[in-house]
Amino acid sequence: MQCFKRSVLAFLAIAVLAGVLAAVGAYHVAAWLRDADPPQRADAIIVLGDDLTRVLQGADLYRDGLAPHVLLSVPARSPRSLTLEREGVSVPWFEEAGRTLLLRRNVPDTAIETFGKGLRTTLEEARAIRALYPDGTPTLLIVTSPYHVRRARMIFRDALPHARVLVVASTYEPFPDRWWTERDAAPNVVLESAKLLFYVLGGRR
Numbered sequence: 001m002q003c004f005k006r007s008v009l010a011f012l013a014i015a016v017l018a019g020v021l022a023a024v025g026a027y028h029v030a031a032w033l034r035d036a037d038p039p040q041r042a043d044a045i046i047v048l049g050d051d052l053t054r055v056l057q058g059a060d061l062y063r064d065g066l067a068p069h070v071l072l073s074v075p076a077r078s079p080r081s082l083t084l085e086r087e088g089v090s091v092p093w094f095e096e097a098g099r100t101l102l103l104r105r106n107v108p109d110t111a112i113e114t115f116g117k118g119l120r121t122t123l124e125e126a127r128a129i130r131a132l133y134p135d136g137t138p139t140l141l142i143v144t145s146p147y148h149v150r151r152a153r154m155i156f157r158d159a160l161p162h163a164r165v166l167v168v169a170s171t172y173e174p175f176p177d178r179w180w181t182e183r184d185a186a187p188n189v190v191l192e193s194a195k196l197l198f199y200v201l202g203g204r205r
Helices: 001-032 053-063 079-086 094-104 123-132 144-157 187-199
Strands: 042-049 070-075 112-119 139-144 163-168
Touching: 001 144, 001 187, 042 053, 042 144, 053 070, 053 094, 053 139, 053 163, 070 094, 070 123, 112 123, 123 144, 139 144, 144 163, 144 187
Parallel strands: 042 070, 042 139, 070 112, 139 163
Antiparallel strands: none
């Protein structure tokens, strides 16, 4: 009986400790995921696809004189968007709308380029950029969402080991410290954490 009580107390102590560690980890995960690099002079600003607010950050970096070019990803078209297009509904693609935003932010058309085609993942984006610099050692300013900073840095540095990769979080996308209280933030953190774990464990697709 005494042994059983000790076992129960030990189990409860471990459970409480695990709960405390989980709570501490949850509180600090926001800062860990969005741990961005200080923006510095680079050869190009690379705006990863999916969220157009990232383009606004790319425009800010360009206007700060940090790079002579802004490169926009060309993501894969979603099935829903293609369905709407077939129905005659015009859907602005990321790179097209991104170019419009850059021009409105006084980035000259000659400084705007695109990279890749039908890109579906960050790894595909990194490989498309690597193809642009097969023998060089460029300094690249990668712009992405604050949720995505740490994983994007890992992927780009793995794919371009000779490049200097700096990852900047878009200041136009909020990422609250108390992310678990926000309807939009909570699923983003959970999904991004799962993707990062998948990549660390060897996921490359």
